[in-house]
Structures are given as C-alpha cells and as structure tokens.
Amino acid sequence: MPLSNPIVMQTDTALDDSDKTFTVPAGKFWRLQILAAKLITTATAGNRQMTIGIGDGTNIIWQRNFGAVQTASLTRYYFASDDLPDDVAFDGGGAIRMKLGDWILPAGYTIRLYDSGAIAAAADDLEYRLLVEEIWP
Numbered sequence: 001m002p003l004s005n006p007i008v009m010q011t012d013t014a015l016d017d018s019d020k021t022f023t024v025p026a027g028k029f030w031r032l033q034i035l036a037a038k039l040i041t042t043a044t045a046g047n048r049q050m051t052i053g054i055g056d057g058t059n060i061i062w063q064r065n066f067g068a069v070q071t072a073s074l075t076r077y078y079f080a081s082d083d084l085p086d087d088v089a090f091d092g093g094g095a096i097r098m099k100l101g102d103w104i105l106p107a108g109y110t111i112r113l114y115d116s117g118a119i120a121a122a123a124d125d126l127e128y129r130l131l132v133e134e135i136w137p
Contacts (some may be wrong), residue, residue, distance in 0.1 A: 007033065010130040018048065018124040019114035023057070024105050031133040032103045035080040037113055038127045042121060044074050046119035050078055053112040062103075065116065066096050078113070104135070 012020045047069035054062040069078045069086040080100040087096045
C-alpha cells in the first residue's frame with residue numbers, strides 16, 4: 001500500500017538509560033515503519049536482553065525479545081520492521097534484526113524498547129529512533 005501520510009522520525013538519544021518509550025499523540029495513529037536503536041553498554045557484567053513491547057498505555061498487548069543478548073562494554077545496533085527477518089545473532093557489524101509486524105497504533109498506545117534484565121538501566125546508553133507514518137483520522 002503506498003504511503004500518503006507524512007513520515008515522521010521520533011528520536012530519544014538521552015544518555016544513561018536503557019528503557020525508552022514513545023507514545024502515539026492524541027488525535028493521531030502511527031503505522032510503524034522501522035525501529036532503529038544503538039545500545040552502548042558499560043563494563044557492568046551481565047547479558048542485556050533488548051525487548052520490544054507494544055501496549056495500550058496500561059497493558060502490554062505484544063512483546064518480543066531480540067534473538068541474541070548483548071554483553072558488557074559493547075556497541076550493538078537493533079532494527080525492527082515488518083519486512084525484516086528474525087536474526088538469532090549479531091552480524092559482523094554488530095547489528096541484529098527482528099520482524100516487527102504491520103502495526104497501526106491509535107493515540108495513547110506505546111512502543112517501548114528496553115533491556116528486560118535492567119542490567120545497567122541508569123548507565124547504559126540507548127539511542128532510540130522510530131520512523132512512523134502519521135495518520136490522521
């Protein structure tokens with residue numbers, strides 16, 4: 001289906017946080033295009049399991065882990081979209097992909113990316129970008 005609505009980039013690059021959420025604004029719908037993120041981990045030991053959660057503002061309606069974990073002192077890249085495969089390991093460039101599905105989220109819904117183990121939640125650096133088609137009802 002061709003896109004006819006504006007494509008908008010949502011960005012959160014604040015440091016010292018491995019748990020970030022975007023919320024669909026009032027009066028809009030978001031068709032998710034691609035999630036792109038970079039996680040830089042501290043020297044704190046532990047396996048970071050990056051997880052995507054989609055919710056209605058109160059309840060999680062879909063949740064899924066990326067296919068591999070990230071250890072301490074590394075930089076890794078995460079991508080999720082409807083047309084990407086599900087990788088079970090990082091590639092040579094440190095990237096991993098996930099099939100996200102064709103989601104259209106109404107106002108108030110959230111898409112969260114986080115380390116489900118919260119290994120160094122206030123010290124690891126997660127840069128999170130979400131490309132969405134913004135649809136007005």
